Amino acid sequence: MTLDRKGKALLVLALVTVVAMAFRVSWNALRDVARAIGADDTAATLYPFVVDGLMALALVATLVLVGPDRTFALRVLGTYTLASLVLNYVHGLVPSLHGESVDWGRLADWDPANYALVLLATSLPVGAIYFGSDLVAKILDHRPDATAPAGPVPVCGPVTGESARLPHTPAHPAEQPAIPAAQPPALTAPEAPSLLVTGHADAVRDADPHTPHAVRTDGDDVAEETLRQAQFEEARLERIRQDARRVYAESAQAGRPVSARALGDAFGMSESWGRKQILAVRDGEEPSRPQLRALGTAAV
Incomplete structure (x- = not known):
């Protein structure tokens, strides 16, 4: 069963609603994580738009692109979804992040885990610039009918008995x-x-016109x-x-x-x-x- 135009519009509207509500839930955790790693109030407010905004852009790219470009968009979407999930999980384990009662730059008590989380949180904005610009470039260069050939493409020119003429002007005057x-x-x-063959046969027949035709052998045919x-x-x-x-x-x-x-x-x-x-x-x-x-x- 296929959806009509109204059904498709309702489906898109439902998707936008779910994404907006999910963004609001994730926005609180990502803002608190940004403050914990040293972002000011403005940067902390914009930080969730960087992470979840790139996820929305990658989702649109997966609906538009095809082939290897679509696979790339899916990988970006999966990577940033996983990163957002990790940061939300950390925020759930450390509720004190919301009250700004933790030490500046501390997301975990164990140093290796803290270094990894800080590296993840600080690298997401930089990755959003790179991956976002790449996805936009792929979407703008995408042609829906680029993969479907319009018709048979001749590999060579028209088949004729005459040999193709060679160009007379080389790329460089000194080259052959x-x-x-x-x-x-x-x-x-x-x-x-x-x-030679027919004359030989006529000479044999003219020598004696009344002689019956000689029986042809396989050797004559091979010759x-x-x-x-x-x-x-x-x-x-x-x-x-x-x-x-x-x-x-x-x-x-x-x-x-x-x-x-x-x-x-x-x-x-x-x-x-x-x-x-x-x-x-x-x-x-x-x-x-x-x-x-x-x-x-x-x-x-």
Whole structure:
């Protein structure tokens, strides 16, 4: 059964009433403890608001926050509740605290217990400043829909057959451009048997058209499959080589040629492999460069 709006309002009002009455009961004990540890009348009057006020703030934070922040708010609420309980208990054991008939700074006859109680009572205001500001910051930064993703977030860009282009502008002019590891090209369906296979089959049939077809064996199928796999692998490697050469050519045109090691690492290859691709690009550019030839003088 769910509560309607009026029922929720009554529930909140009842909670506020209980908290207010509990604060009034605890206020007397905390004020007397504050006076016993040396607080003046104004500080002793405000002391209960520091302790129980932070408890109220932590209670609100547990209703608003979620996840680890809510766990943190619950720990603050539990810690200050326990501390307030201890001080109220001490006040009940030492009723003379209310009449100011005890020695200044004495909450217990046993020295270790007295030191611990005084440390607890004096550290609560300082902790209220730290934990209170942290809780308020978490509440202000909280977004109710921050944990729920609005939709599927693509990890990579759109899937295409073309390799992603690399940025040309490095973070620092003196550094080499960072080349992300290239993804392997998308796998395509195996190509049809090459002319070598089909031509061989036609030559066998043309030799004697009246000869019945030979029965295919498992060895023939394995040989053709091996050939197709070899052709496919070679095509894939050639595509990677073309991509690497294009990357180097573009970096060279931009005036920041990549090194052989960086090129090899970007495509999952070795430095020598990257050097071969760079040499292939340079060899391809040689014919387009003007060459000077010495002209000999004709013999008279």
